[in-house]
Amino acid sequence: MTLLQVLALLVMAPLVQGVLASMRARLSGRPGPPFVQPYRDLAKFLRKAPRAGRAGSSLGFAAAGFALGTSVTILILLPHILGDSVRTTVLDVVALVFLFALGRAAMVLAALDSNSAFSAMAVGREIAFAAIVEAPFLLALLAARSTPSSALLAGSALFIILLFESARVPVDNQETHYELTMIHEGMLLEYAGPVFAAWQYSAQLRQVAMLVLVAFVLAGSGLPMALCLVAAVAAIPFVEAFQAKMRLFDVPQLATAATLLAVAALGIDIIGGLR
Amino acid sequence: MRGVRLLASSLLAVVAAAAIACAARPFAPFIVRSPIFARYLTLDFVATPLARPFLAFLAIGVIVVAIWNLKRGRAGAGIPLACFSAAMLGVLLAQSIFTFLLSWELMSLISIAVVATESERKSVRRATFAYALVSQLGALAMTISFAMLAVHAGSGSFAALAAAAPSLAPALRAGVLAGFFIGFGSKAGLVPLQFWLPRAHPAAPANASALLSGVMIEIALYALALGTFVLVAPVGAVAGIILLVAGLAGALFGGLYAAVESELKRLLAFSSIEHMGVMVSALGLAIAASALGFPALATVAFLAMLFHALNHTVLKTLLFLAAGTVVERMHHVTDLDRLRGLASGALKRSAPWILVGCLAAAALPPSNAFISEWLVFQGFIGATLSGNASLASVGLLGLFALLLGGGLAAAAFVKLFGIAFAGDPAPAQERETPEAFDAATIALAVAATLVLVLGIFPLLALHPLLALAAGIVGTRASSLDTMLASSVRLAWLAAIPVLVALGAWWYGRRVAERSDPVWACGSVLPARASYSATALTKPLRRIFAFALFPERRRSIDAATSIDFPTQIAYAVKTHDLTSEAARSVAAFAQRFVRRLRVVQSGRMRAYIAYAAIAVALALVLGR
Numbered sequence: 001m002t003l004l005q006v007l008a009l010l011v012m013a014p015l016v017q018g019v020l021a022s023m024r025a026r027l028s029g030r031p032g033p034p035f036v037q038p039y040r041d042l043a044k045f046l047r048k049a050p051r052a053g054r055a056g057s058s059l060g061f062a063a064a065g066f067a068l069g070t071s072v073t074i075l076i077l078l079p080h081i082l083g084d085s086v087r088t089t090v091l092d093v094v095a096l097v098f099l100f101a102l103g104r105a106a107m108v109l110a111a112l113d114s115n116s117a118f119s120a121m122a123v124g125r126e127i128a129f130a131a132i133v134e135a136p137f138l139l140a141l142l143a144a145r146s147t148p149s150s151a152l153l154a155g156s157a158l159f160i161i162l163l164f165e166s167a168r169v170p171v172d173n174q175e176t177h178y179e180l181t182m183i184h185e186g187m188l189l190e191y192a193g194p195v196f197a198a199w200q201y202s203a204q205l206r207q208v209a210m211l212v213l214v215a216f217v218l219a220g221s222g223l224p225m226a227l228c229l230v231a232a233v234a235a236i237p238f239v240e241a242f243q244a245k246m247r248l249f250d251v252p253q254l255a256t257a258a259t260l261l262a263v264a265a266l267g268i269d270i271i272g273g274l275r
Numbered sequence: 276m277r278g279v280r281l282l283a284s285s286l287l288a289v290v291a292a293a294a295i296a297c298a299a300r301p302f303a304p305f306i307v308r309s310p311i312f313a314r315y316l317t318l319d320f321v322a323t324p325l326a327r328p329f330l331a332f333l334a335i336g337v338i339v340v341a342i343w344n345l346k347r348g349r350a351g352a353g354i355p356l357a358c359f360s361a362a363m364l365g366v367l368l369a370q371s372i373f374t375f376l377l378s379w380e381l382m383s384l385i386s387i388a389v390v391a392t393e394s395e396r397k398s399v400r401r402a403t404f405a406y407a408l409v410s411q412l413g414a415l416a417m418t419i420s421f422a423m424l425a426v427h428a429g430s431g432s433f434a435a436l437a438a439a440a441p442s443l444a445p446a447l448r449a450g451v452l453a454g455f456f457i458g459f460g461s462k463a464g465l466v467p468l469q470f471w472l473p474r475a476h477p478a479a480p481a482n483a484s485a486l487l488s489g490v491m492i493e494i495a496l497y498a499l500a501l502g503t504f505v506l507v508a509p510v511g512a513v514a515g516i517i518l519l520v521a522g523l524a525g526a527l528f529g530g531l532y533a534a535v536e537s538e539l540k541r542l543l544a545f546s547s548i549e550h551m552g553v554m555v556s557a558l559g560l561a562i563a564a565s566a567l568g569f570p571a572l573a574t575v576a577f578l579a580m581l582f583h584a585l586n587h588t589v590l591k592t593l594l595f596l597a598a599g600t601v602v603e604r605m606h607h608v609t610d611l612d613r614l615r616g617l618a619s620g621a622l623k624r625s626a627p628w629i630l631v632g633c634l635a636a637a638a639l640p641p642s643n644a645f646i647s648e649w650l651v652f653q654g655f656i657g658a659t660l661s662g663n664a665s666l667a668s669v670g671l672l673g674l675f676a677l678l679l680g681g682g683l684a685a686a687a688f689v690k691l692f693g694i695a696f697a698g699d700p701a702p703a704q705e706r707e708t709p710e711a712f713d714a715a716t717i718a719l720a721v722a723a724t725l726v727l728v729l730g731i732f733p734l735l736a737l738h739p740l741l742a743l744a745a746g747i748v749g750t751r752a753s754s755l756d757t758m759l760a761s762s763v764r765l766a767w768l769a770a771i772p773v774l775v776a777l778g779a780w781w782y783g784r785r786v787a788e789r790s791d792p793v794w795a796c797g798s799v800l801p802a803r804a805s806y807s808a809t810a811l812t813k814p815l816r817r818i819f820a821f822a823l824f825p826e827r828r829r830s831i832d833a834a835t836s837i838d839f840p841t842q843i844a845y846a847v848k849t850h851d852l853t854s855e856a857a858r859s860v861a862a863f864a865q866r867f868v869r870r871l872r873v874v875q876s877g878r879m880r881a882y883i884a885y886a887a888i889a890v891a892l893a894l895v896l897g898r
Contacts, residue, residue, distance in 0.1 A: 051791070052783060057619065058780045059618075061782060061783025065776040065780065066775065066776035068772075069773070069774065070771075073768055073772060092761070092765070094649050095765055095768055098639060098640060098768075099640070101639060102640055105634075105637065105689050106772075111693075112689075115699055115793050116795070117804065117806045118795075120805075120806030123693065124812065124814050124815075125814050127534075127685075127686040127811075127815070128686070128812075129814075130685075130686070131534065131679070131682035131685070134679070134681070135675050135682070137678075139674060139678075142674070190793055190794065195779075249814075263675065266659065267671065270660075270667040270668070270670075273660060273662050273667070274662055274663075274664055274667065
């Protein structure tokens with residue numbers, strides 16, 4: 001079951017990315033790329049010559065592999081979408097949060113190793129935002145237990161964290177390449193070829209994992225969870241198309257909102273569980 | 276020179292061996308009775324179950340320092356360090372108030388002397404003064420507490436104090452605990468008594484910093500556990516929650532300041548405050564949980580504290596010694612803004628081990644600190660789910676603070692390695708002789724191996740520690756065994772990443788690499804234009820401006836034209852409230868003391884009068 005789901009997610013991750021890009025473009029009145037564009041992009045990157053940070057250092061290669069490995073491990077730890085009694089399976093949320101952090105640490109080190117000041121600028125933003133969304137991330141996952149109200153609050157918190165994690169619009173913009181504002185793309189500026197493909201693919205896997213987690217927190221398991229997954233995918237392009245990118249130093253307010261939602265969700269759980 | 280090094284390291288090794296011997300097998304109490312006041316002035320040493328893990332931690336830290344000392348550091352520096360370690364050994368073995376205070380003061384005084392080693396620098400003199408002041412005030416507070424306990428029990432031995440503890444009046448118990456928190460907490464770097472620590476620990480030479488930050492604060496943790504679980508037991512939930520909140524404040528404070536700090540050794544000292552905060556909050560949780568009737572939860576928290584103390588000893592010894600290697604190889608440059616590319620330059624051999632240390636300090640898998648932080652989180656999650664209102668609310672608070680502090684600490688260590696070690700080395704490093712695989716590197720390798728072994732096979736340490744924790748605080752519930760079993764699986768989380776990384780590394784070595792200049796909008800940047808640690812943390816300083824009070828000083832030497840300045844100086848400073856508060860308290864104290872100086876008139880008659888008054892008072896009051 002786990003194996004099947006991991007394989008399905010591994011195959012579907014670029015498709016989700018393609019659907020998101022295409023829907024966003026259509027909502028803003030452009031024809032947009034086809035759904036399968038990310039597969040074509042990955043295939044193109046794989047054919048090109050590798051370029052990983054600075055010459056003479058294999059750290060960039062190793063870090064890309066390491067990050068890809070953490071993404072795959074995250075997929076293994078995810079709850080089952082179509083299985084039953086998911087709420088009783090042991091989902092080690094602490095390990096999950098630390099794995100996300102581990103993948104990010106590999107990426108940040110690789111970006112700093114590439115000697116690029118633009119990458120370092122992006123790293124500064126990435127580590128600042130990562131530090132402030134870590135707390136709501138775990139709290140929201142912990143709240144994924146009891147009442148519908150806490151599930152809704154935790155799901156909204158996790159959706160905001162998804163926007164951080166997968167570089168979506170109010171936080172970051174995947175469609176621009178303007179060095180002074182970008183975060184995720186900025187860190188990978190010095191990477192090309194198969195190594196770049198590894199970075200992009202690993203980011204797509206993390207995005208799918210976050211979507212599964214949002215659906216899990218909202219609905220728990222089975223068909224409702226699958227429906228929530230579709231709804232979460234559909235919601236992202238709307239946010240991206242109708243929302244302007246926030247000023248960089250307004251973004252922490254979004255993290256504060258996520259924290260408040262997560263604390264409220266867990267608070268409801270705690271009050272419900274008092275003896 | 277070699278002889279002195281060898282002597283110093285063997286002295287350290289002797290202390291470590293003694294610590295291991297005491298930890299491994301119980302020995303009969305070693306007692307020296309004084310001819311007068313035998314009830315109080317007795318030297319009494321024995322290794323209690325609570326002290327035994329800390330004896331092992333002491334031994335590990337001291338051994339790593341001894342190996343490093345064979346190659347680096349001042350040749351004679353090991354000898355005072357051996358005395359320092361012996362004093363710490365004395366604290367752990369002490370079983371009476373007199374022995375404990377004697378060893379504690381020896382430990383404090385030797386460490387103050389060690390911090391003052393480079394006293395020709397003004398910053399070191401100031402740090403020493405702050406440390407000495409806090410240390411002696413703390414000693415005063417704990418002496419008062421011990422005096423109250425001794426009067427209550429009518430004896431100075433710890434066994435008698437523990438036996439008499441249940442009958443302590445609540446007010447007296449609270450007073451004693453307050454003294455202990457001030458005395459032991461100031462040594463442990465608990466907020467708000469931590470302001471001396473980020474000054475004093477980095478001011479010492481690296482091998483001394485390793486023992487101060489890697490071992491001495493764990494001794495302070497032992498003293499806190501001793502005070503709360505033995506000498507004044509049972510301690511109420513309120514005291515536990517106070518300790519817990521102070522620990523959380525430390526985790527937040529340490530993480531935040533480590534994240535924005537640009538001086539290597541100060542960053543490590545702030546990280547010590549963060550890790551200490553994690554341990555003290557776990558201790559507080561253990562106290563609160565056992566007072567509120569959750570023995571299994573208390574055992575988890577206590578176990579997490581013990582294991583994190585072990586892990587912190589290993590990782591902080593490793594990182595401070597690494598900082599010492601940086602100091603020697605880079606000619607006393609420890610400013611992260613001026614270090615770059617050490618992993619491919621001056622510290623090629625040490626860098627992989629330092630990366631392991633940074634991973635551990637950031638508590639990421641597969642390091643040992645990840646497992647212990649995971650256990651701490653299990654404790655706090657258990658508290659939120661316990662169904663008890665006060666435990667659940669501190670559990671929620673704890674999860675939030677530990678995650679935020681931990682996230683910031685992770686940012687700090689990613690910054691440390693990413694800025695100072697990754698990237699191209701500065702041209703000056705090319706001229707240095709390549710680093711040899713010497714004793715200093717071996718010391719780092721030993722500590723890093725220990726980090727990984729404890730991270731991958733945590734049960735090696737967790738099983739013995741669990742037996743101790745269960746004996747001291749609570750029960751050995753079956754839920755604990757399942758928790759430990761799942762902690763083993765955690766270690767293998769990093770297995771797939773490591774395998775894929777090895778494959779990618781091999782692929783990277785195989786394919787031809789081009790060397791293109793990095794993208795800089797079409798221009799080629801010189802090496803000194805590389806990004807600095809201060810710039811990297813600008814977003815953090817801005818987000819946390821409400822706590823950091825960042826202050827920017829920029830001076831432009833405009834020479835002839837404002838558009839083409841000849842020189843720009845730029846400095847960033849952050850403030851912390853506890854230091855400012857301490858400074859104003861010190862200023863007030865100095866003004867007050869200056870007034871009191873009238874009594875020191877310098878006339879003999881006045882002093883004779885004082886003595887007569889003192890004797891009269893003693894006669895009247897002691898009647």
